[in-house]
Amino acid sequence: MTLTLQIIQFVVIISILVILHEFGHFLPARWFKTKVEKFYLFFDWKFSLFKKKIGETEYGIGWLPLGGYVKIAGMIDESMDTEQMQQEPQPWEFRSKPAWQRLIIMLGGVTVNFFLAWIIYSMLLFSNGDTYIPADSLKYGILVDSVGEQLGLRTGDKILAVDGKETKKFNDAVLQIILGDEVTVERDGQQLTVPLSDEGKATVFQQQGRNFLSYRSKPIIEVVADSSVAKDAGILPGDEITMVGNQKIEYWDQFREIIGTSKGEDINIKVLRDGRTENLSLRVPDEGMIGVQLDFKDLRVTDDYDFLASIPAGFNRTIKVLTDQVRQFKVIFNSKTGAYKQVKGPIGIVEMMSPTWDWDFFWNFLAMFSVWLAFVNLLPIPALDGGHVMFLLYEIVSGRPPSQKVLETGQIIGFVIIMGLMAVIFGNDIWNIVKRFIE
Structure with missing residues (x-):
């Protein structure tokens, strides 16, 4: 049941992010009267799970849950529809629009991701504080x-x-x-x-x-689990552990260390309760856990933030999350740290999901992942939004667009790079699972 809930959370988060990201491309494309042929959640290679044509756009859900896409007429994208590109440009096509309009269309997805994170963080700060x-x-x-x-x-x-x-x-x-x-x-x-x-x-x-x-932290108990060794020993919420045997206890880590080295043994403890010292005894179970949580x-x-204060605070948090993600690449690409071995793909991310439905976790993770999606999509790799932006900036600066051959070749190279990275990340996920069974 836990795994099922984690998968559901992951799929819901990815679906929200993909739909909003692609809507960020779709909206300016339609605003600039550019034809959008397809709007898909997940990829529909060979077939789709659902599709319906409304107006000139086919909306659907693919079977391959690796993202999503909008297919814009007259654009070199992952569909590699070169046949369409060999025909005369039409006024409703992407390639017929001014470079600045095409740039806005390509930046629409990451812009939505950034603003989504900003809005979520602002609302969380307004409702919950920090x-x-x-x-x-x-x-x-x-x-x-x-x-x-x-x-x-x-x-x-x-x-x-x-x-x-x-x-x-x-x-x-x-x-x-x-x-x-x-x-x-x-x-x-x-x-x-x-x-x-x-x-x-x-x-x-x-x-x-x-x-x-x-x-x-001080060894002050906040929660005592039912049917636990601590409960049987008479430990109550609010108790502060002061001694084990003849050893004075000042911090929780000191008590935890004694518990870890006393598995299967009886120990005498003293707790401070309402200003009085109580003498208790318990047998430490083999797993070394007595069933308490600290205060x-x-x-x-x-x-706390009011509504107006939460807006700049949410913006600052979004920028900080983005900055931290950029800095992580410094560590990942440093072979000495071995951080690249811990990069997680879909399998690893599912394991990061909360085992219970926790709305605070859900919204925080959605916001964080939205920032991550914006950052990754802006990388100057052909086949990503950042690759298209790179070619468009070249066109704006030089005054002439790259040739169709260059765009097609770049798209193929970018696709190979992305598929290679995905293969490595998926392989890393699987290897980490295998290692846990081996160990």
Whole structure:
């Protein structure tokens, strides 16, 4: 059921993004009186699941869920309809329109993607505010595992800046550390600048970024699961664990470490409850989980936005997401980090979906993916929107369009590049699944 829900979320998100992206091409094309022959969600190679002609446009759903397209008359695109291009240009065709109109048509898709993300982020900030854990004011510093230590970080450090820039939010700081070159921390009362090694980042990507960097917290219980060891032992929400045996407990990671090394053993713990100390005992199960969740309320802050303030804040968040995605390419193309091995395709993205239907996750992921789609489509690769934009800019600057042969050759080269990348990404998804079974 979980996998089915994840697939449904992914398909719905992709469908929304593809339809709106292609509508971004469709609308200016019709505005400039350019004939649109097809408008398809997914690709209809050989056959389609559904199609209906309305006016001069055929609308349909293809069977191959790798995107979608609009087929604009008189344009060299993925359909490679060279027969049409050999006939005399007609006034309703793409090639007959001024270069500036064609440029607007080609930029329409990414423009819609950008504005969609901006609107979603603005509405989320207006309705929910922005709740986060500040990076520069963590009460108890950060918590790192052996991978984080390999990067040069230490438990208890306080993050001050990454690459010389202050980071407001802890989650942003984690991403900036992965993408950055150095991090400035406060350690034992001193300010230090720690270089971030490619080797350390490679280990982070091998572990897929799991738990290498978190934040220290007090061992205060917020939730106790039913039918759990903690429930049977008498632990209650609000309890603060102060001792295990004769060892004083100040932070949750200290308690978790003891639990991890005491599987199958009985331990005595002391908790602070309503100002009184209670003595409890429990047997640590073999899986090392006692069934509690922590209270992080003392670490979180919320910035609220009214409607007018949410608009520029949503724009800034969209720009930041776009900037981070551009910076990720620096890491991906650095062979020392091995980040290219963790690039996810459709299979990997499905696994990233929430196991339950979570509207906050849905809208945030939709906005993030919309920005990603805009960025990727603007890459100057023939067969992508950015490739068409590149040829159009050449025409505007030089005053003459590339020949039809150049456009056709570019389209073929771009198609081969994209198919090659997709094959690698799909292969990477499958290999990651195989590795999990092997391990």
